[in-house]
Amino acid sequence: MRRRFSLIFIIAILTIFAAGCGSDQSAEKTNGSNAGNDTKQEELTIKHQLGETKVKKNPEKVVVFDFGVLDTLDKLGVEVTGVPQANIPTYLSKYKDSKYENVGGLKEPDFEKISEIDPDLIIISARQQDAYEELSKIAPTIFLGIDTSRYMESFEKNTKTLGEIFGKESEVEEELAKVKESIEALHKKASESGKSGLVILANEGNISAYGPGSRFGLIHDVFGVQAVDENIEVSTHGQNISFEYIVEKDPDYLFVIDRGAVVEGSGGSSAKATVENELVKNTKAYKNDNIVYLDPNYWYLSGGGLISVAEMVKEIEKGIE
Template sequence: MKKQAFLLPIAALTLTLAACGSDNADSGASAEEKEEMTLTHELGETTFDKNPENVVVFDFGTLDTLDALDVEVTGIPKGGTVPSYLSAYESDDYENVGSLKEPDFEAINAMGPDLIIISGRQAEMYDELSEIAPTIYMGVDTSNYMESFEENVTTLGEIFEKEEKAAEKLEAVHTSIDELNEKVTAEDRNALIILANDGKISAYGAGSRFGLIHDIFGFTPVDESIDVSTHGQSISYEYIVENDPEYIFVVDRGAVVGGESSAKQVVENELVEKTKAYQDGNIVYLNPDFWYLSGGGLVSVQEMVNEIASEL
C-alpha cells in the first residue's frame, strides 16, 4: 500500500461549518450548528459531521484508541476474536456488525451510523460501506509506524474533539519509547521476530508488521534481508540456529485464532535450544492481543513498549 495513504496528515483535514436546525428567524433562537470535517485517506475523501455519536469501528487498534480517549462507539465486529482487554465491547450494549472480513451490511444499515471506520481487512468493501454511511480508512503504515500511529491518534482526537487528551497520551507513549530505545541501544543486542502458527513459523524484519522492535525500539535485526510482507517470510528452525539471535520475540497467532498448539511447544525444540536466546532465557512470548489483533492503538503500543522493557 502507498505510504502516504496511512498518514492521514492533519493538513488534509478541511473543516467547514454546516448549519443545521431551524432557519425560522421568528423562533428567537440561533440555529444549531454542526461542524463538518473532510478527511483525505487512502481510499478517498470523506466528509462527515465532527464528533459523531453513532460510530461503527472495524479496526481494533482504532477501538483501543477511542476507548483510551473515552469515546463511545455503537458497533464492532464480534464474529471472531475480540482482544481480551476490550472484551467489554462484546456485551449487548454494542451492536454486532459481523466479522473483520465479512461485515454484516444489513445490520450496519439498520443502525444508520454517522461514521464507519475501517482498515486493511475491509478495504475491498469500502464502496459498499460508503453507500451506507461516511466511511474512513484508518490503518498503520508499518514502514513508518510511529508517525503513522501518531497521525491516526491525532486525527481521532480531531474527529471526536479530544485533542488535548490525545496529545497527553501520545507524549507518555513517546517518553516510554525513548527510555526503552536508550536501554536497547546501550546493550547493542540483535533479535529475530517470528510468528508461530500451529507448527509453522515466519520471520519479520525491519519495516514489517512487527518491525517497530527494530525500527523504533532499537534491536538490530539478526538478518537484514528478511522479506517485508504481511504474512512474513517462511523460515526453518535451522535458519534460527544459523542466525543465532540474542533475543527471539514470538507472536503466537494460534493463541488468538483457536490454534491447537502453543507457540512454546512449536518454538522451543532441540534445535532452538542451541541458540543464545534460549540459553540466556531471552525467548520472549509477546501478547498477541496487542501485537496481532489491535496494533496501532494507544493502549496496545504502550503495552508493546512495556512488554519489551520488562525483558531488559
C-alpha cells in the same frame, strides 16, 4: 372627530411597530437556534489512504472494525455502537456485551446489520479495505490502518485524526507525549545494549520471520532492537523460515507472537512447544532465557492504539531486561 382619527392612527402605527419588533426577535431566536445546529452539524474533511471523506464532528453512532482504533477510543472515553465481536482482544472484552451491535467479522462485514444501525461514521483498516466502496454507500467511511513502514508517523496521524473528530485533541496530545517518552527510554536501552533480536510468528506449527519495515518491524525501527537479519522479506505474512535458520542467525533475543492463541478455530496456543525444540535450544536466546512470548492481543489483533502501543513498549522493555 379629527382627534379620534389621530388616536386610531397612532394606535395602528404602534401595533405595526410592535409586530415588527416581535418578528425581529423571532428571527434572532431562529438564527441563534440554527447557529447551534450548525455547530452540531460541523463537518470535517478527513483525508485517508482510500480517499477523502466528509465526517460529522462528534458522530453519535460509530461502527469500528479496527481494534487499534477501538482501543484508542476506549482510552479517550468515546463510546461506539458496533464492533466485530469475534476475536475481540481480551483487554477489550467489554465490547462483547449485548449493548454493542455485532457488525460481522473482521473480513466479512455484516452489511445488513450496519445498514440497520444507520451509523454516522464507519472506521476500517486493512482487513476491510476491499469493502470500502460498499461501506461508503451506507455511511461516511474512513481508513485508519497503520502503515508499518512508518509506524509512529502513521500511529500519531490516526490518533490525532480521532482526536479531531471526537473533540479530544488535548487528551490525544497528552497520551502521545507519554508514549513517545516511554519509547525514547526503550530505544536508548535497546540500542545501547548492542544485542540482536529476531521476531517470529508461530502459526499452527509453522513459523515466519519479520524484519525492519514489516508488520512487527517497529521492534527494530522504533524500539531500537538491532535486527539479526536486515534482509528479511517484507510481507504481511512474513518470510517463511526453518528452525535451522534461527540457529544459523543465533539472535540474542527471540520474540514470539502466537497467532494460534487468539484466532478462533486454531486449537489454542502451541507456540512454546513448537518453538522450543532441540534445534532452538542451541541458540543464545534459549540458553540465556531470552525467548520472549509477546501478547498477541496487542501485537496480532490490535496494534496502533494508545493502549496497545503503550503495552507493546512495556513488553519489549521487560523482555530485554
